[in-house]
Amino acid sequence: MRHVAIAYLCYNSNSMTHNYDLYHQMLLIRRFEERALAEFSAGKLFGTTHAYIGQEADAAAIFEMLNSRDIVWSNHRCHGHFLAYGGDPYRLAAELMGKATGLVGGRGGSQHIHWRNFYSNGIQGGIVPVATGMALAQKVQKTGGIAVVFCGDGTLGEGVLYESLNISALWQLPVLYVVEDNRYAQTTPVEKGLSGSFRARFEAFGIKTFELESSDVLTIxxxxxxxxxxVRDNSRPAALILHTYRFSAHSKGDDPRDRDTIAKIRAEFDPLTIQAARLTTIEIDQAESEVSMVVDAAFTRAHADPFPVL
Ligand SMILES: Cc1ncc(C[n+]2csc(CCOP(=O)(O)OP(=O)(O)O)c2C)c(N)n1
Ligand SMILES: [Mg+2]
Incomplete structure (x- = not known):
């Protein structure tokens, strides 16, 4: 996460560095998630995990626009959001292991983390009214910050979300609702779980809505x-609907799609491949070696840490 003004400068004045930074950010998420999945399979972690693999461009684009006053609410698929927020991979790895040095002392696990103004909770939809309430606090306290809350396509089936949209529109609250439509809610395809349109849900409440389908971070x-x-300028809610793909299973193994389908999606919509095309081989290798070192150090250090005293 960078300050908006800095992000803007980088975006315009040094596009090579900016392209590298975005790639580096997405690669960190990818390699962290791959390592987490491997460690879960090896029985080294507790609880569950929902990998963000395939959706990295969403987080890389959004977090670049936020600053330290902004409050973020993430969901069960929170690792990518947390790393893009600038969170420490080591403390996240320790949390997945239930270690005392984890983000919340090893008690939250994969889905329930907190650091600075970043929060996550695995109850689908439950975070939306909380984030909306925090946007009210931002407004009343005149902090200049906004609230951002992430939901999946399946979470649009939760009724409490619509109460939140109603209140935020009525009270003009500075909250951004980000919908990451990865086309599945666990094993249910979106066309079996969602009537009508994404956009109409928000526009029914008079909420300004942005929508796009892309895995290219520079498009998002x-x-x-x-x-x-x-949201920041008008103190009003907005929705950002991002149609994307997840490449891994919903959680550690549940996926109704066959290997060929996933391979085809990966070949066309991998945000890392798309962004790598803008870099030199040297830059790609450099990012790979930096990220591998960070992820390996994070997991190795966390493994050596103690469990909390009960
Ligand atoms: C209230 C509630 N119901 C059910 C679950 C179990 N659950 C966890 S994730 C999930 C699917 C979420 O789908 P979506 O909102 O599309 O997010 P995605 O997993 O695709 O990122 C379900 C049913 C839950 N965590 N909370
Ligand atoms: Mg989904």
């Missing part, structure tokens, strides 16, 4: 910037 960035700025 201007939409993220406009959506965040709209």
């Amino acid at each position: 960035t201007p939409y993220a910037e406009e959506a965040v700025q709209f």
Whole structure:
């Protein structure tokens, strides 16, 4: 996460560095998640995990537009959001292991983490009214910050979300609702779980809505910037609907799609492949070696840490 003004400068003045930074950010998420899945399979972690693999461009684009006053509410698929927020991979790895040095002392696990103004909770939809309430606090306290809350396509089936949209529109609260439509809610395809349209849900409440389908971080960035700025400048809610793909299973193994289908999606919509095409081989290798070192150090150090005293 960078300050908006700095992000803007980087975006315009040094596009090579900016392209590298975005790639580096997404690669960190990818390699962290791959390692987490491998460690779960090896029985080294507790609880559950929901990998963000395939959706990295969303987080990279959005978090670049936020600053330290902004409050973020993430969901069960929170690792990518947390790393893009600037969170420490080591403390996240320790949390997945239930270690005392984890983000919340090893008590929250994969889905329930907190650091600075970043929160996550695995109850689908439950975070939406909380984030909306925090947006009210931001407004009353005149902090200049906004609230951002992430939901999946399946979470649009939760009724409490619509109460929140109603209140935030009525009270003009600075909250950005980000919907990451990865086309599945666990094993249910979106066409079996969602009637009508994504956009109409928000527009019914008079909420300004931005929507796009892309796995290219540079395509998503201007939409993220406009959506965040709209909320910040007008103290009004907005929705940012991002149609994307997840490449891994819902959690550790549940996936109705066959291997060929996933391979086809990966070949066309991998945000890392798309962004790598803008870099030199040297840059790609450099990012890989930096990220591998960070992820390996995070997990190795966390493994050596103690469990909390009960
Ligand atoms: C209230 C509630 N019901 C059910 C679950 C179990 N659950 C966890 S994730 C999930 C699917 C979520 O789908 P979606 O909102 O599309 O997010 P995605 O997993 O695709 O990112 C379900 C049913 C839950 N965590 N909370
Ligand atoms: Mg989904």
